[in-house]
Amino acid sequence: MLRTHHAGTLRAGHAGQTVTLAGWVARRRDHGGVAFLDLRDASGVSQVVVRDESVAHELRSEYCLKITGQVEKRPEGNENPALPTGDIEVIAGSVEILSTADPLPFQIDDASTAAPVGEEVRLRHRYLDLRRDGPAAAIRLRSEANRVAREELLADGFVEVETPTMTRSTPEGARDFVVPARLRPGSWYALPQSPQLFKQLLMVAGIERYFQIARCYRDEDFRADRQPEFTQLDIEMSFVEQDDVIELSERVVAALWKLIDVDVRTPMPRLTYREAFDRYGTDKPDLRFGLPITELTDHFADTSFRVFQAPYVGGVVYPRGASQTRKELDGWQDWAKARGAKGLAYVLVGEDGELSGPVAKNLSESERAALPDLVGADPGDAIFFAAGSRKPSQSLLGAARLEIGQRTGLIDEDAWSFVWIVDAPMFEAVADTDDVAVGTGAWTAVHHAFTAPKPEWLDSFDADPANALAYAYDLVCNGNEIGGGSIRIHRRDVQQRVFDVMGLSPEQAQEKFGFLLDAFKYGAPPHGGIAFGWDRIVALLAGTESIRDVIAFPKTGGGFDPLTGAPAPITAQQRKEAGVDVIPGEDESS
């Protein structure tokens, strides 16, 4: 080893020892005659005292040094209580420059810069960014999360299995990334959107308890919490029911949050999908604050106000919202229109209890009188309304609820709220979505085509697909969906009935999922599982907004890696070898 000690570990007890340290110059304070270096390695920093000015003079920020010297207690009064190593310093005997450093594109020591450095320049020099305390801690926390999950699962008899990252394109939800196959020009591998099909095959294989920290790939447009490649903690178990998967999941989550000294209370509360939409207008409600939505359809059943003559009317309270300016209230209209709504009707509750605003005069005396109590509004509050089809209206109110919670500071940023969303519908009408439908039927799977119906719907789901409930569960933390899974179909007859609802013929099913259906012919065990959004979970643990902060080398919005410059053109020779430009013949399936 080049060193005998780690810089951040030296204490008063080391005084008198001769040590060798290796690390980077975090900061240099040259007094001419005596110079102080903060030498940083992964463990922290120690102050090094260089008394030879000719040695100290040429040293610069982020030079990589090897220093041998004696640990001494700092002179009386010169201790730095802000540093763990603040009681000692290392009097440099020899200073060897292992590596010099050019002037930096940005400062590593962010304590000295008032404002944060821009993300683009940080990502272009991510290897420097990761020398900083915050980013370094996030990557190390991720490693700890991986360790904790592995320990919890391995101790419970789980087997870690790696599945292919070059596989067959299967019709799942998202667009596939594809890889040309040199040996079969015109044919392509796909990168997996998840290990879903493989983990089910592993259940057929008798693994019984599988997990993997799995990389997944989806070629979709970006959002703050999306990357083209992302990570799931993927779990699948045989001979289990919903409660078994949930119980295991809660143990894993509790172990993870212990990393940040949070005791997660289990069992976690559950909401049905229906309740979540009725009360919070979303399937991933943030329960760190209240402000539930109130359905007002019955209240306005006989209204003369055209806008409220709708299949659904609901409202949400904006505490103290009546004092908003006209401009702010108009801003909400733009906000709603940006979400595809016509607008956001509102009523202001005066301090005297009188209702005002453009909508109020359209309401009857009785409609006005009961309204504040019905929605839980006090004098000085505002009430926002959405009217129209049930789900879009609830979604709008749910988004408004969240926006109100954020604007009014109702959200306790230190709180952790976990909730399971259960009993999601199995199907949704194709007309309600623009999904690339797997089949040609009027219905498409909400979760995926292998999700089992709840036991009580086993006989009737195909007779009443609009109301059939799936044996599926999503885990939501502070308004983020951090995990989701289901009990799978293991019976061929049930699977075919699901395909029938989706308009998928046996022949079509065989073509698309044949390898899975074939496997299910050979004694498939009942099984189910869950996948956790690992990047989001670690981001929550790290207390950062963006999952980019917990990915070592993330990509920016266009799928571009500012560090390597990927994606980049390839040479003509590479194109030729890869067979990218081969046009499939008529006898080849594309």
Added chain:
RNA sequence: GGUCCUGUGGAGCAGUGAGGAGUGCUCGCCGCCCUGUCAAGGCGGAGGUCGCGGGUUCAAGUCCCGUCAGGACCGCCA
């Protein structure tokens, strides 16, 4: 595919409303001084296609059009 925000020495900002010489701030960088600092200090200095292209104008960082890049959101993401 759509909407909004941002782009000014190496970093972070101000300057754009209401056009008038690349003006300013904090940090960094370079040189000199300095023997107890720890965001060291003092003095001096260098460093700019104002993202890019076009237009309006006597004159554009500033106004208009287009475009590129980054961020956020809608669509999309079983």
